[in-house]
Amino acid sequence: MGLIASPRFILYHQPSKAPQGAAEPLESKDLANSDELYRRLFRTTLLIRLVEERVIELYPSDRIQSPVHLSIGQEAVAVGVCDALRADDLVFATYRSHGFYLAKGGRLDRMFAELYGRIGGGAKGKAGSMHLSAPEVGLMGSSAVVASTIPHAVGAAMSFKRQGSDRIAVAVFGDGATEEGVYHESINFASLMKVPVLFVCEDNGLAVHSHRHIRQSYRLQKHAEIYGIASCRVDEGWDMLAIREASLAAVAHVRAGRPFLLEIATSRYMEHVGVGEDFHFQYRDRAAVDAWKARDPLVVDKALTEALRPELEREIEAAVAFAERSPAPGRDELLTDII
Amino acid sequence: MGLIASPRFILYHQPSKAPQGAAEPLESKDLANSDELYRRLFRTTLLIRLVEERVIELYPSDRIQSPVHLSIGQEAVAVGVCDALRADDLVFATYRSHGFYLAKGGRLDRMFAELYGRIGGGAKGKAGSMHLSAPEVGLMGSSAVVASTIPHAVGAAMSFKRQGSDRIAVAVFGDGATEEGVYHESINFASLMKVPVLFVCEDNGLAVHSHRHIRQSYRLQKHAEIYGIASCRVDEGWDMLAIREASLAAVAHVRAGRPFLLEIATSRYMEHVGVGEDFHFQYRDRAAVDAWKARDPLVVDKALTEALRPELEREIEAAVAFAERSPAPGRDELLTDII
C-alpha cells in the first residue's frame, strides 16, 4: 500500500460508551470451597491450558502468524482473580492475556479468529494475540508495551468514582512492569485520589530471561505500603481457590474505595514468547518449574482433567473451525477506525 | 533565521573528557563548627543571597531576559552540600541552581554574563539562568525539565565506579521531582548497581503552587529505604553547618560505594519563577516563611551580614560590570556546537 498518499478522514461519532455488562450479583459465599466451585474454576483453568496447547499444535502450520506469549502455568491467576469480579468490572491486561481474556468471559471462537487474523476476531484480526480485548465483558485493551495499561486502569477507576458507580478497574501486569516509571506514577496517583483500582502483579520472577533479583531492589508489597496501598501476596499461585479467596477480599477493599495490590507468585512453563520450552538455554532451572507442576491441579488432578477434556476439546475444535471459516479482513478494513 | 534550510555539518572531535578538577583533600575535621568554618559557609551563603537580590534589582531593567527561579531561602542547602564535596565530584542540578553553581565554585562573573545572555557566560549565553553549568568545577548541566538530570548523576557515578575512580556524583532535585517515574527508575538502578551517587532532595514543600500532600502519598525516606537506600533528613535547612555535617556523613557513605539520599527541608521565600513575592495569591502562608526567616542566619546574624556585605557587593558589582561589558553572541554562534 501507499502508492499515493491515502486520504485521512475525520468522522464524528458520539464519545465511546463504557461497556455496560449487567452487574451480576456474586454467588452466595457458602459455595466457596465446595466441590462445585472447585469444578467451575478448574474447568476454566483447564480450558485456558487446553486452548494454549492447541495454539502450540497449530503454530507450526503458520495459521497463527503473530507472536504468542503463553500463560501456561499462570492460568490460575486469571481464573481466581476474574471469578472475584463482577461482569461490569474492567480488566486492563498485557500481551500475555489469553488467560484473562477467557477468564473474564471472552468468546473462544472470536479469540481463535483473532489469533488467526480473521474478521471474526474481536478486533477483526487487527489485534492478534498481543492485543486481545473483549470490552463487552470488561476485558479492555491489552498492550504489548510493558506497564502501559496500568494508568489506564487507574483512570477508569477514577472515572467510576467520579460517575458515582461502584464498578472497579483491575490492572494486570508482570513483575517486570513494576520497574517502569509509570508504575510509580500510577500507584502514587491512585493512592492520592483513592480510586477503586486493583493492581494485580503476576509474579513469575522473570522479565524475558532476566531474574527479578537483578532487576529489582525492592519487595513489591513493602513498596506499595509506602504509598499507603494495602496488599496481599499469594504464594500458592497454582491454587485458583486460594487466589479467588484473596481476590474476593481485595475486591471488597477496592469496592469500598481504596486501591489494593495483589501479588501472586506464579510460574511460566514455556518460553517468554513462542510455543517452545527453553530450559536448554540454561537461564533458569527446570527443577523450579517441575516443582511447580507437582502442585499444579491441572497436572495433579488427572481424573478431573480427563473428565472435562472431551467437552472442552469439542468447544475448542468448534472455535478453531469458526476461525478457519472466518474470512481474512480485506482492503476495506485497512483504513477504517483510525481517528 | 531560516530563510532557507541551513546546512547541518558533522564535525569529528574526540569524545568529551570528564572535567578533571584536582582532587583537593578535605580540610581537617577539627575545623568543624569552628568560627572560621561558620564564617566561610556564611560568606558563600550570603554571596548567593546578595547575588539573587541583585538579580531582583536588575530584573526590571530587562537586562536579564530569561525566567529566573530564585533560591532565596534555600541557599544553605547548596552551601552545606557542596562544602562536603571534593572539587572533582560532580553535581547535576536544576533550573533553580544559582546557589549550587556558586557553592560548587562557579565563577560569578561568568554567571552574570550567562544571565545576561552574553558571550562571556559559561555557555556563551546559550543557557541562561535555567541551565547554568561550570563543568570545570564539577557543576554539570542543569535542566529545566523536572527530574531529568537525576539519571545523569546515576550514570556518571556508574562510570566512576567502572573507571575505578573514587569520585562521586550528586543529583540535586526538588521534592516534586520525586513524583516523576524516572526517579523510581533511577534509584532502583542506583541501588542495584551500587553506584556512588548522592541524591539530594531540596524539600521546599512546593511544586510551583502545589503543596506536597496533594502530590505525594509517600514519605521520601521511607520510600528510599524500600530500595535499600540509606538516608538522612535535615529539618534545619537554614543551618549550613548542620547540612554540611549531614552531607559529610552522606558523602562518606557514598564514597564507600553506596547510594544515599539526603532530604533537606527548606523554604522558598520568593515566587516559583520570577523576582517577586506571591503571598497575596494565598496558596501558602506568609507565617510559615516568616518562621523560617526567624531562624535564617542571614537574617538573624545581622552583624556578620553587614560585616561581609561590602566586600561581597564589590565582587558582585565587578561581576555585573563584566557581564555588561561582555558582547552579545552574534550570528557566528547560532549554528555552532549542535552535533
Added chain:
Amino acid sequence: MTLAATKERKAPTRVLSYAGALLETMDAALANHANVFIMGQGVDDFKGIFGSTTGLAQKYGAERVFDVPLMEEGMTGVAIGAALVGDYPITTHIRADFSFLAMNQIINLAAKYRYMFGGSMSCPMLIRLVVGRSWGQGAQHSQSPQATFAHFPGLTVVMPATSQAILDMYPKIIARHPGPVISIEHRLLYNLDFTVSSNAPAIPLSTYIAREGKDVTVVATSVMVVEALRAAQYVKEAAGVEAEVIDLNSISHPDWELVVQSVRKTGRLVIADTSWLEYGVAAEVCRQLMLREPRALAAPPTMLGMASAPCPTAKSLEDLYYPSQHETVDAILAQVRGVGHGVALPTERSMTEAFKKFRGPF
C-alpha cells in the same frame, strides 16, 4: 468545499483574546458536558494555565478541574482510561516540551486504541500543549512538535492561530471528535486580541484562508499566521503586493486542495512554521504540492522556521533564531519581485510589540 474564515462571516462580532477564547471554551465544555474534566499541573491555581482555566476549579469543583503530581506519562494514561469509560479528559502541558515524557502513552496507546482494537474502543480526549517562545525560554521550553505528532496516524493535530479557531474547533472536538486530539497553542498568542464571530464554519478542523490575495501564497501555522498577516499588510502598503495567507490550522488533516488552489492562482509560495524546517510542516507542504501540482510554482518556495539548532537563550541569538517580521516581509517580496525587490523593509524585529510585553514564562 471549504469556508474561508474571513469572507462568509455575517454574524455580529466581538473582540476576544486567545486566552479568553480558551477560558470560554473550557468553561462551556464543563457546563455542557458532565463527562468533561480538566487535569494538569496547576490547572486549579491562580495562574490557571496562563488564564485559560482560571476560576474553573472554584466554579465546577475539584472533581472536574484538578491538579496532578508531576507525572506526564501517568497522567496521559489516566486520561486514556477515563476516556475509555465515557469521560472526556482535557489535559494540559504548560510547555509542549513536557509532552515528550508522555510520548509512549500518546503514540503507542492513544493513537492506536481505536484501530488496534478493531473499532470497538476509542479514547476521545483533548491534550493541550503550550509552545513557549521569547524571554529566554531556551532549548527545553520552546519546542513545537506538530510534525512529530502529525506523522502518526490516529492522532488529530491542530494549531489554533486565533480566538476564532478555538471557538470553531474546541466545542466540536469535545462534543463529537472520536479520538485523541493534540492542540498546540502558542504562548505568544494568549495575550493577543482577535475579532471573533459566532458564525462557525461547517468543517471546523480544517484550513482557513486568513486573507485573500493574488500575488503570493503564504502557508502559515499558529503565531506565524499572525506574523504573516502583519507582513501581508505591510507589503500591500509598501509595494501593492497582495499576499494570500492560509492558516493551515489542522496539521494532521489540512485541506490540501485549498493550498493547491491558492498556489495555482499565485504561482508563488512562502511557508512559515513555528518549528524546524527539516522533516517539518514545510516538508509536508512540499510533498503535497509535488504530488498534486508539481509545476505550479514559478520559483522555489521560501521557507521560514526555527534555525537548525536547539533554541538559544540569549536574546541576541533568539532574535536570529526565529524568523523576524523583517525576514517575513522580505520573503514575500522576494517571491513576487525577485531578490532585488528594492522595497524598504520594516525596521522593527519580529512581533516587537507583543514580545516586548511578554515576560514569561508563567
Added chain:
Amino acid sequence: MTLAATKERKAPTRVLSYAGALLETMDAALANHANVFIMGQGVDDFKGIFGSTTGLAQKYGAERVFDVPLMEEGMTGVAIGAALVGDYPITTHIRADFSFLAMNQIINLAAKYRYMFGGSMSCPMLIRLVVGRSWGQGAQHSQSPQATFAHFPGLTVVMPATSQAILDMYPKIIARHPGPVISIEHRLLYNLDFTVSSNAPAIPLSTYIAREGKDVTVVATSVMVVEALRAAQYVKEAAGVEAEVIDLNSISHPDWELVVQSVRKTGRLVIADTSWLEYGVAAEVCRQLMLREPRALAAPPTMLGMASAPCPTAKSLEDLYYPSQHETVDAILAQVRGVGHGVALPTERSMTEAFKKFRGPF
C-alpha cells in the same frame, strides 16, 4: 565529492550477514575502546539482541555488557551521565517503539546538551533501535521513527541498510562522533547476507549510490533499499529499465546534492521509506527537491511507505499495509513508461523469501 558504494571498492570482499556485521562492530568497539559499554534489556542473554551482542558479556564481562531493568527513560539518562564523564554507552531497544518512553531524555537532554551548554559538554553515545515488521508485529512493534528523531537538531539519525553501511559507520561513530547517534536497524535485515569490502568510504555517515541507472531514481531507506534493488533487477530484466537506487543511509544529514544530481539525470523519482509518508522521509525529500531543483521532475514522484494507519496484525492486512515487491516494480515502471506500461509484474509478494523464513519477534 561523494563515494558511490558500489563502484569504487577494490578491496577483497566477503559475505557477512547484517547481524554478523553488528556483532563484529560491537565486538571491535569493546576491544578497541576501554570506555565503551553496552547496556539494554537482554543484551547479555542467549538471544543477544537478535545475535548482535551474543557472547560479548562472556567475553568482556558484566561491567562492559549488561542487562538493565525495564527503564527506557532512566537507562537513556544513565547513558547520558556516563557519556558526560568520558564513557561511550551503546544502548539498545529491541523495538524502536519503546524508544518513545525515552523521548524526553533523547530529545530534551541528549540532543540539547552540547548546544545548550555552549559546547562545553557533550554526550556522544549510540542508541540502537530495531524496527519490527512481519509476523504480526502489530501496531506497537512496527514503528520506524526516523523522521520523528531527524526533525530535532542535535541528533544524528542513520539507517544502515546493509552490512557494509554498518562496517562503514559504526566504528567511526563510536570512535569519533561528537554527539548522540540514533541508529535505526531493521529486523528483516538481520538475517540477510551482504557482500562487504573493507575499503571504507571517506564520508561514512552520508548517502550511497547503491546501484547506478539512467531512467529513474529510487531514493530508499533501510530494508526498502533491498526491496528497491530487487525491483531494479526485475525491471532491468523484464523491460530493460535502468533504475538508480540511492540508499539515503543518513536521515538527519543525507547528501542531498547526490539525490538532486540523480534526479537531474533521470527526471523520474520513486521514494521508498519504512514509515508513513505524511511528515516522513518522503516529505523531506520533496522539500529538498523543491528548494534545489523544483523543475527536475517530469512527473510527480511516486511514494511508497506504510499505509496511513497503525499497523494491523492480520497477515492479509499487513500484506496490504507495506509496499509489496509488486507495487515497487509497478511504481518504477509507471514512472518510466507511464501507468499503462504493459510490463508483466512479479507475482510474489514483497520480500517473500526473507519474510517466509522470519518467525519473530525474538
